[in-house]
Amino acid sequence: QSDIDDDDGGGPVASDEDDDVQVRQKVVQVDPQEEADFERDFRAIMQESLDSRKLELRSRPTLNMMIPMNVFEGSARDHHGRGVEGESGDEIVDEDGGERNKEVRVKVLVKRGSKQQTKQMFIPRDCSLVQSTKEKEAAELEE
């Protein structure tokens, strides 16, 4: 028995992240009966929700919200101090590169009791919600 130096020692070490498992995906098949049942129940709860509101509030409600004007103002330095300088509605390009520039940053206005707060969020550019805004901004620029 003579094999003494028989290891190469530190070769390339598999990293913790290389768990790139490829599971052969089975095709998910939703039972059509289940789908139909669910669709029916979903519509029911939707209708019931609408109906209940119509009954509750017979008279046209009034506008009861405050939009603090400062949210429309210039810089979008947000509450989390993320500190990415830029106009709201701008396309965001940051270190995530490719990923993020498909997204648009928006401010979401929420109420905490009687106080308003804004939170930053990213929305895909192709979402109708921001598309119209961009279009309008473009239109306004044209004028």
Added chain:
Amino acid sequence: EETGDEENNNSFGGVGVGGTEHACRYCGVQNPACVVRCNVPSCRKWFCNSRGNTSGSHIVNHLVRAKHKEVCLHKDSPLGETILECYNCGCRNVFLLGFISAKTESVVVLLCREPCLSVNALKDMNWDLSQWCPLIDDRCFLQWLVKIPTEQEQLRARQISAQQINKVEELWKTNPDASLEDLEKPGVDDEPQPVALKYEDAYQYQNVFAPLVKLEADYDKMMKESQSKDNLAIRWDIGLNKKRIAYFVFPKEDNELRLVPGDELRLRYSGDAAHPAWQSVGHVIKLTAQEEVALELRASQGVPVDCNHGFSVDFVWKSTSFDRMQGAMKTFAVDETSVSGYIYHHLLGHEVEVQVVRNALPRRFGAPGLPELNASQVFAVKSVLQKPISLIQGPPGTGKTVTSAAIVYHMAKQGQGQVLVCAPSNVAVDQLAEKISATGLKVVRLCAKSREAVSSPVEHLTLHYQVRHLDTSEKSELHKLQQLKDEQGELSSSDEKKYKALKRATEREISQSADVICCTCVGAGDPRLANFRFRQVLIDESTQATEPECLIPLVLGVKQVVLVGDHCQLGPVIMCKKAARAGLAQSLFERLVCLGVKPFRLQVQYRMHPSLSEFPSNSFYEGTLQNGVTINERQSSGIDFPWPVPNRPMFFYVQMGQEEISASGTSYLNRTEAANVEKIVTTFLRSGVVPNQIGVITPYEGQRAYIVNYMARNGALRQQLYKEIEVASVDSFQGREKDYIILSCVRSNEHQGIGFLNDPRRLNVALTRARYGIVVLGNPKVLSKQPLWNSLLTHYKEHECLVEGPLNNLKQSMVQFQKPKKIYN
């Protein structure tokens, strides 16, 4: 069998196991970005936004089925912990809510569809109401608000069906805390759900195995706790560690329960005029050949050492090993880091693309301090180093311990952290630890606390020994306290605290500096390993462990696993028939073979005389077993034994004696066969064989006890010689060898089967224990009905080794065989 120790349960603190509060109650996904909480006060359950196998996302499914309408976002979501509500009117019905841009800037608010969206004032304010974007779109929450779990996350999650969702929602109406497992709970009299080949997910796996482990645990508890014995005579002694030891004979009933070192017993004395009633718990530290038990008592005070009679003993059952199996299955299900994704899917039988482990291969596959490897061993070592999951099949005597040690050596040298090495039995762990240590690696053998007093061939490798002998100056404090404890038996409470803390720190230090940790499978669940992670795990004798047992060492972060064993030898012992029938006796190794994982088979055997390996090779290993020993190397020189064919040290000794039911009424014995066993043993002894070279195997406890007694009373030579001969069941010989084996088959009843020996794996083990020679005793007329026995008998007959008559004048037998029945499966 292994028992833990409560005092130790929090040694290194526990690691938080997954299954957090915010995990989806349907599928277990727990990514905070993907879950929302139902905000109905009586509900408050979390659900994720994946569809799984249903047409709506889990949260939407829940809201619709339960008719709940309010939700709250997770505190780590982009909007923080927020109840979703209309910015104008505060309406919280998510079926009515949607986002809308306030004016032209990118400021958005939630607004309800009815009535706020139709307030005229909004139009006046120049809001584009046509762009209102509902919160629930395509039966799913907006993906940019609540993320959809990744494909990986979804595959790793519980695969819940629409039917199960309906059922559990129904159950929640009466029992809001019910879990999905409650749906599967069988009734008391139901047969449990049998094991499967593939599982949808780890939850389904747990649903199948948890009840089986529970059944076995209940049975084990019932069996052991009914083992109380009264009127025992005690012999007192004191151990080296100053602890009191009680010696007594624990009469073995005719069932499968046998005491093992580490078992916990309670010794009682009911008291008399001079002594108060007394009791103490202790651990079995030794079992002598005479079936005497050595019990080390936990408390040494007040022991009635001047009494010797009238003691009682009870078995103290511990749930530790079963708890650890259940714990491992839970971790497997809820903790995504417990095993790699590849191993997770592979163990569940999902189809996974082949993965290669990218590690540098060594130039040589042997290891220092080990014998040179043969070709099939080298191939096995090389192959497993490159695969995330592999099986090594080691037929009898093929050197699987050496192969395993070589694999562990190379794994440890790859620098991926510590390697964990396990086996179900302590004996196998010790053997492997010894071999691995011979390669020069730093090995720590972790023993259960209850076994620290049990002697071990690798004591110097054990953690408790190393703690006592790690002699550095900073440890002197621990040594002082240890000495004090040894001398006085106890410490003051403050010293005890200090002692424990120091000991724990030293244990951790030693364990962390090891290259390899060795322990039993159950031992891998020891709290002292709670904070350890092992990417590489090798399990020896894995075919003798149940699946849940095998899982314990795996869920510590495994990325590469090697299972060593032989599914052609005996599997795990399951006491509960119901659990065995449902498949708990099938090992993980076997299931992986059924799933198409091809084991690397070691092909050269170094144990048996070539004549002895021929039948097992042909019958159990497709004729692939080669001989690494020659006839000359297995020639017993100077031993004069009447083998019918010279150079063929084997024969089948025809027995026609009647079988009887043993005194206890549950086992079988055959008196003439026992008498002939004595004659054969005596002939061996006379010819110069020493007692520890001989093993007598018999499947029935009745016959075992009878042979032991018969030899002691009627043996022609000194009694002591016969006492030293091991007479035991097939099962207790597995993994071991003897130079000469005598197999007494017992059953001679024409009308019944051949019971225990009906299992081909048991026959394989029985036939492959001998190195130099084997004698089989049995009734060919009965045995030949079974196809495998029929071919064994034919094999002996063809080689002129089927004989009858007196030992000193053996003649070939002309006994007729019966046609084998085809009922065997």
